[in-house]
Amino acid sequence: MSMLGAATRRDTEVQSYPLIVFILVPLLALGLQSFVSLHFPRFDILDLPLLVTIYFAISRRNPMVGTVTGAVIGIAQDALTRQPLGIFGICKSIIGYLAASLGVRIDTENHGTRALLTLAFVFLHSGMYWVLVRRLLAQPYQWSWLHESIRAVINTVVAVILFALLDRVKRREY
Amino acid sequence: MESFFSRYKNALVLILVLLAQVIGVAVQVRRPLPREHAQPDAGGVRLIRYWAISLVSPPERLVHWLGTSILGVWDNYLDLIHVRQQNKDLEAELRRLRIEQGGIAEDARQGQRLQQLLAFKEKYVYQTMPAQIIGTSGTEQSRILSIDKGAKDGIVVDMPVITPDGIVGRIREVFPHTSQVLEITDPTSGAGVILSTTRIRGILRGNALGQPQVVRVMPDDRIKEGEPVVTSGGDQIFPRGLAVGVVDRVVVDPEHDPLVDVLIRPAANLSQLEEVLIITNMGDQVTPKQKLDMIQSEAAANAEQLKASEVLAERLPTRIDPDAPKTDDENSDDSADAEGEGIARPMRPPSALHPDRFTPNTTPTAESLMPGARLAPQSEGVLPTAAKPHVKAPSNDSDDTTQTADDVPKKKTPELVPDDGSRPPAAMTTRPAVSTATGAGTPRPSTAAGGTASASRPVANGEDTPTGTAVHATRPPATVTPGTTPTATRSVTNGEGSAAGVPVHAARPSAPVAAGTPAATRSVPNNEASAASTAAHTTSPRTTTSADGGGGNVPAAQPKTKVIVDGPLPSGGKKIAPPAATTPGQHTTNTQSQHAPPTTPVPTTQRPVTASPTQHKGPELVPDDGSKPPPTMAPKTVKPQPQTPAPQPQGNR
Numbered sequence: 030m031s032m033l034g035a036a037t038r039r040d041t042e043v044q045s046y047p048l049i050v051f052i053l054v055p056l057l058a059l060g061l062q063s064f065v066s067l068h069f070p071r072f073d074i075l076d077l078p079l080l081v082t083i084y085f086a087i088s089r090r091n092p093m094v095g096t097v098t099g100a101v102i103g104i105a106q107d108a109l110t111r112q113p114l115g116i117f118g119i120c121k122s123i124i125g126y127l128a129a130s131l132g133v134r135i136d137t138e139n140h141g142t143r144a145l146l147t148l149a150f151v152f153l154h155s156g157m158y159w160v161l162v163r164r165l166l167a168q169p170y171q172w173s174w175l176h177e178s179i180r181a182v183i184n185t186v187v188a189v190i191l192f193a194l195l196d197r198v199k200r201r202e203y
Numbered sequence: 204m205e206s207f208f209s210r211y212k213n214a215l216v217l218i219l220v221l222l223a224q225v226i227g228v229a230v231q232v233r234r235p236l237p238r239e240h241a242q243p244d245a246g247g248v249r250l251i252r253y254w255a256i257s258l259v260s261p262p263e264r265l266v267h268w269l270g271t272s273i274l275g276v277w278d279n280y281l282d283l284i285h286v287r288q289q290n291k292d293l294e295a296e297l298r299r300l301r302i303e304q305g306g307i308a309e310d311a312r313q314g315q316r317l318q319q320l321l322a323f324k325e326k327y328v329y330q331t332m333p334a335q336i337i338g339t340s341g342t343e344q345s346r347i348l349s350i351d352k353g354a355k356d357g358i359v360v361d362m363p364v365i366t367p368d369g370i371v372g373r374i375r376e377v378f379p380h381t382s383q384v385l386e387i388t389d390p391t392s393g394a395g396v397i398l399s400t401t402r403i404r405g406i407l408r409g410n411a412l413g414q415p416q417v418v419r420v421m422p423d424d425r426i427k428e429g430e431p432v433v434t435s436g437g438d439q440i441f442p443r444g445l446a447v448g449v450v451d452r453v454v455v456d457p458e459h460d461p462l463v464d465v466l467i468r469p470a471a472n473l474s475q476l477e478e479v480l481i482i483t484n485m486g487d488q489v490t491p492k493q494k495l496d497m498i499q500s501e502a503a504a505n506a507e508q509l510k511a512s513e514v515l516a517e518r519l520p521t522r523i524d525p526d527a528p529k530t531d532d533e534n535s536d537d538s539a540d541a542e543g544e545g546i547a548r549p550m551r552p553p554s555a556l557h558p559d560r561f562t563p564n565t566t567p568t569a570e571s572l573m574p575g576a577r578l579a580p581q582s583e584g585v586l587p588t589a590a591k592p593h594v595k596a597p598s599n600d601s602d603d604t605t606q607t608a609d610d611v612p613k614k615k616t617p618e619l620v621p622d623d624g625s626r627p628p629a630a631m632t633t634r635p636a637v638s639t640a641t642g643a644g645t646p647r648p649s650t651a652a653g654g655t656a657s658a659s660r661p662v663a664n665g666e667d668t669p670t671g672t673a674v675h676a677t678r679p680p681a682t683v684t685p686g687t688t689p690t691a692t693r694s695v696t697n698g699e700g701s702a703a704g705v706p707v708h709a710a711r712p713s714a715p716v717a718a719g720t721p722a723a724t725r726s727v728p729n730n731e732a733s734a735a736s737t738a739a740h741t742t743s744p745r746t747t748t749s750a751d752g753g754g755g756n757v758p759a760a761q762p763k764t765k766v767i768v769d770g771p772l773p774s775g776g777k778k779i780a781p782p783a784a785t786t787p788g789q790h791t792t793n794t795q796s797q798h799a800p801p802t803t804p805v806p807t808t809q810r811p812v813t814a815s816p817t818q819h820k821g822p823e824l825v826p827d828d829g830s831k832p833p834p835t836m837a838p839k840t841v842k843p844q845p846q847t848p849a850p851q852p853q854g855n856r
Contacts, residue, residue, distance in 0.1 A: 059255075060262045062341035063349070070474040073343050092213035100220045108255030109338070110345035111375060111385055113231035114248050115224035122224070126217045162344065166232060169390045170344065171411030 046088075050198050055081050055102050063109055074180050076151070078102045080188045082121045083150050084195055086128035087137040099125025113166070120157045124150050140189050147188040151181040253378055256349070260381050263338045264351065271335075298503075304496070305504030330484030331365075332356065336476050337381070346389035346409060346473075348372070352481065353380040361440055363482045369446040369470025370394065370434060371479050386473055387447070388413045395437035396447050398465070401425045404435055407447060407467065415448065417465040419456060426453055432467055442485055446470040 058077035066073040082102050086095030103121035107114045128150060136142055155177050162170045208215065231248055332352060340347035352358050354377045364371040364384050372392060376383040385392050388409035396407045396417060403426065405417035417432070430450040436443030448467040456462045 056258055056262070059259050059341070060266075060338075063259055063338035064263050064266055066339045066341045067336060067348075067476075073339070073341055076342075093216045096213070096217045096220050100224065104224075104251065105255045105258070106341070108252040109259060109347065109349075110340040110342055111347050111383070111389065111391060112345055113228045114251055115228040115231070118224045119221055119228075122217065122220050126213065130213070158344070161228075165228070169411050 046085075046199050051085070054085075054195065055098075055105070059102075059105055059109065062106075074183055075187060076154070076184055077191075078106045078117075079121060079124065079151065079154055080147070080184060080191055082125050083128045083147055083188065084192050086125040087132035087143075087146065088195075088199065090129055090132040090137075092126045092129040092133075095125030095129030096122050097125075099123070112162070112168075116158065116161050116166075119161060120154050123157060124154055127153075140193075143192055144185050144189055147185045148181050151184045152177065155180070249376075252376065256378060256381055256383075260337065260349065263349070267335065267337050267351075301496070301500040302503045302507065303500075305500030305502070308501055308504075330482070331480040332358070332483050333478055334364075334382075334481055335478055336384075343413070346372075346386035346392070346413060347375070348384040348386060348476065348479075350382050350384055350479065350481075351380070353378045353382050355379050357483060358382050358481060363441045363445075364479045365441075365445060365482060366471040366476070366479055368472065369448060370441055371471055371473065371476065373440055374481070384479070387415050387469065388473060393438065394441055394447070395435040396432050396467075397435040398426065398450070399431040399433050400427075401430065404437070405465070407432075410464075410466075414451075415467045415469055417467060419459055419462045420453075420465055422453075422461065422463050426450060426465060428452060432465075442482070 055078065058081045062073075062075070062077045082095075082099045085098050086092075089095060089098075099121035100118045103116075103118035104114050106117040106121075110117075128146065131137070131146060137146070159170055159172050162168050163172075227248075334350040334352040336348050337351050338349035348371075350364075358374055358377050360374050360377055362374040364373060370387060372384045372386040372389070373394075374382050375385040386409070387394055387407055390409050390411060392408050394407040395404065397404045398417075401423060403417075403420060403423060405420050407415050407417055409415050420426075428450055432447040432450065434441040434443055434445040434447060448469040451466040451468045453463050453465050456464045
């Protein structure tokens with residue numbers, strides 16, 4: 030459990046990651062999301078690219094980087110679907126910007142804060158996706174508060190574990 | 204200005220990124236081009252997708268390859284339990300399916316020919332390509348599968364993707380080595396389907412929850428859960444007749460209130476797909492392998508059919524061998540046998556274990572019944588009493604003695620003779636006309652078919668039945684002798700004396716006829732006049748000659764006699780000349796004595812009658828059903844039974 034422990038004080042240092050991690054983690058998230066859902070259909074309730082976007086945004090604490098990171102991951106995710114490119118890109122761009130903006134102001138090393146941020150961002154992502162798909166593209170999309178709540182909780186739980194694992198690979202700079 | 208961009212650079216970057224993506228989305232969702240120019244994505248979008256898939260697919264291929272390799276080693280080299288038995292079962296099933304295929308192959312060909320005649324182009328699945336699924340979209344909102352076959356393998360857009368259980372979707376995007384499959388559960392998919400039972404057509408597409416549904420269907424109570432749904436072929440993508448699924452339930456379309464959506468349970472397990480089949484060729488030409496399979500299947504089916512035909516031919520002979528020995532079958536159609544070849548012998552039902560009055564061969568024979576009286580007891584619910592008929596004891600005087608069937612030699616069970624002329628017995632080539640009775644106790648002049656007749660029939664007596672009516676009627680075979688007069692007479696005596704001693708001329712057509720012999724006269728008592736009257740009426744429903752009873756035993760006037768025949772009338776209804784008369788002493792047809800055992804004397808109702816030498820007009824043959832007349836009316840000679848001690852003639856068909 031020590032691995033999951035987070036510092037209680039506000040950690041103001043800038044966190045950086047090796048470039049290979051910055052590239053491989055989003056790709057791995059996309060691959061796992063695509064492959065695991067093939068054998069475990071309910072795995073698609075997870076959104077690993079969203080969690081990766083949130084993590085890199087709040088860790089880098091740079092809204093511009095977070096925006097671009099979210100846009101790239103979102104467009105890559107769009108490429109695996111049948112929907113136009115940009116739907117997930119728009120959503121994750123906004124999520125990356127907000128997560129990076131909040132990461133500058135609040136302590137994102139705390140697991141509770143991470144959980145609350147993740148819960149809110151998952152709801153926000155779903156809301157933006159619903160607006161884009163239902164209103165902008167006029168495609169059928171059924172909103173269910175229960176389903177979205179379960180989805181947000183599951184993603185939050187997985188995010189806490191995933192963020193703790195990714196903390197092991199970050200490089201601290203003082 | 205510099206401070207503005209430096210201060211709001213993050214927001215500006217966000218706005219620029221969002222704006223670029225919105226424009227990109229707007230470009231992608233523009234109105235699609237016509238079908239022949241349609242591409243799922245524009246060039247730039249396609250390039251982005253290609254890059255993304257190229258980045259994601261290699262790891263997926265690697266992981267998939269590792270997984271399949273491990274599973275392959277386990278399945279192919281380790282887990283081989285029950286493989287032999289499974290192989291045997293599969294081979295047996297293959298043989299069975301080949302036979303079934305042969306049975307339907309001809310129907311399919313006929314259907315194709317008819318469709319060609321109607322200029323109807325139908326697509327059939329003739330070539331498929333297996334593919335493995337290597338990934339999905341990974342989201343709930345998009346039902347996309349990634350397969351390991353692409354343009355280099357000959358895959359093109361809109362090829363249908365199926366499994367042996369049912370359809371999966373269609374190819375949406377093709378890349379050099381991979382392709383995207385749009386599942387039928389996706390909201391943007393579409394397939395023409397038809398409900399197999401109610402024949403309701405509709406469009407299949409997925410709903411927001413990922414369940415396929417036939418959208419916007421008119422409400423119909425006939426749509427039930429479990430009804431199969433197949434492709435209709437109207438979408439020009441899926442061939443007709445592929446399984447889609449079964450009806451799950453019917454819900455009202457919230458956006459189109461009068462219409463309903465039919466939710467479908469997909470036949471293919473879309474959540475656990477690993478391999479699919481891509482239909483790469485749909486046409487009207489079969490492959491050589493399929494031709495070979497069809498030939499083999501047809502050969503097997505023909506062998507089975509030939510075997511069944513041989514078995515059927517053994518049971519149903521269609522030609523009659525005239526040289527074949529006559530059987531003891533009472534239902535045998537001798538006339539048909541003798542008259543023509545190629546006349547199919549009708550099927551005979553098997554003997555009943557517990558015969559009743561409706562069972563064939565349990566009803567009295569026509570020889571033992573009175574003409575026309577057969578229907579009367581049946582209509583009155585009285586069983587025919589052919590087994591126990593009251594017969595008049597042989598007596599030359601007018602003694603009112605009766606004799607039951609218990610006293611007479613036991614006969615075979617009489618047979619039911621059809622009245623439609625379809626299968627007349629051999630001895631019933633003609634039916635002697637019976638004079639109509641004018642009332643109870645009215646003497647009935649016998650019309651012995653031109654004057655000469657032989658009869659040995661039991662006389663109906665009212666005592667036999669509760670109703671007092673004659674319980675059996677005979678349709679005695681008549682041997683017509685032209686130029687002779689009917690001489691066989693009898694007196695039906697009423698028990699009340701109203702008609703006692705009044706002779707009734709009864710036809711004795713089966714009896715041997717001796718021309719010129721004295722007429723035999725007997726008196727049959729009858730307890731009730733009505734019974735006698737009924738008997739008289741019932742025995743002459745088809746009598747066309749009416750003669751009053753004043754004629755006495757010998758008809759002074761020669762009544763015009765019409766003989767009703769079972770069967771057609773020769774020459775289109777023309778009157779035919781009666782056959783030649785039998786010579787004196789020659790036995791004529793006597794079907795009743797035929798049924799008697801050889802050692803048993805014929806019932807004493809057999810009386811020798813003689814034909815009057817008076818020449819008169821022969822009987823007029825009247826068809827009763829208008830069918831084809833019998834070719835000949837020649838009487839059949841009857842061989843005398845050697846064991847018969849009595850001099851009564853023994854007929855033989």
